[in-house]
Amino acid sequence: MVAPHPSAEGQGMSLSEQKSFSQLFTEPTPSPIHVRPVTTYKGEAAVIFSKQDAEKLAAPYRWVLVGKFSHGRPSLEEIRKIFTSLNLKDQISVGLLDYRHVLLKCASEVDFNRIWMRGIWQLGKFPMRVFRWTRDFHGHKESSLAPVWVSLPSLPIHYFDKHSLFSITSLVGKPLFLDSATAAASRSNKARVCVEVDLLKPICTRVWISVEGEMRFWQKIVPEEMPCYCSACWRLGCSVDECRKNSSEQHVTHGMR
Structure with missing residues (x-):
């Protein structure tokens, strides 16, 4: 096995590797809250934030939307290209939350409202529904x-x-x-x-x-x-009366009587 040759700086790593390593120790953006002490909840370790702390932490995400794909999705690069091609006031940041959800961070309220108001975006062959991000966001629960x-x-x-x-x-x-x-x-x-x-x-x-x-x-x-919103399946566009999940749960409940 051939040993790697040291770089011109004599540190055994390239300039780009040195830069990445140094970035690990870059001073982060000042935190809006103080470090919270560890406490316990039901006998296990817990960290409890105040509502004010949570609101301060969420403040940078005030113009953020969640894009949801139900049947596959384009690559992040393709999504970024599509939104870059739009006549938006500012550029938006696109990040991956999970295999179904992407985070769309807008820099202005104007762009935020424009994207949100459309409701459903057709990105190539993939439809993407958009919701306002909130502090209680979970992948299985769409925003109401x-x-x-x-x-x-x-x-x-x-x-x-x-x-x-x-x-x-x-x-x-x-x-x-x-x-x-x-x-x-x-x-x-x-x-x-x-x-x-x-x-x-x-x-x-x-x-x-x-x-x-x-x-x-x-x-x-x-x-x-x-628009309808279902409190049984937590989906926008679905109603409790027509919800398949709610109907199946009611069927199970009646069957147990």
Whole structure:
């Protein structure tokens, strides 16, 4: 067996190998939290983070989506090329979570909303569904958060201001953006706002609006094309009534009686 020759630096490794080795000791980005002490839970070792700690750790991932493939997927390089070819405001980072899921990290809210709103992307012969990443993400459980358009019919035109509409629709979920006609106040019969909705929670369908000492009225909030979400199989687009998993579990339960 031939022994490797030392490099010109006399260290027995190439320049690229030396660089990789030195990177192991590069000063990391400062942590937003303190080291947590080890404790116990039910007699076993445990580390318990506060909710504030978890939120600080998740802050860099605020504009992150999860792409899910159900029947194979392209290579990471192919996925990166496809998103690089789009007319996005900034580049996005694509990373592998597992054989079905990829992480799409956006640098701007504009790109995040554009990719999320489309719902399903056709990447070559592979469809990819996208969901908002959350701290409780698990591969077997799709996020119940979804972007939904809501309309405010017959809303007085002076309430078409962005902050006014965000105040009103915050009762439904987290307001994301206005449609172009609403932003330009060019359609006076209704305002439309895209809102991040948790599909596991009931949706508010009206709100009381008043001006101190002046007019007051109930304003209808009309969701457009609310997607289904199944709490039995944890999938977007599936309903509890039609869920095969829920039906099979009910069949087993009845059979045991």
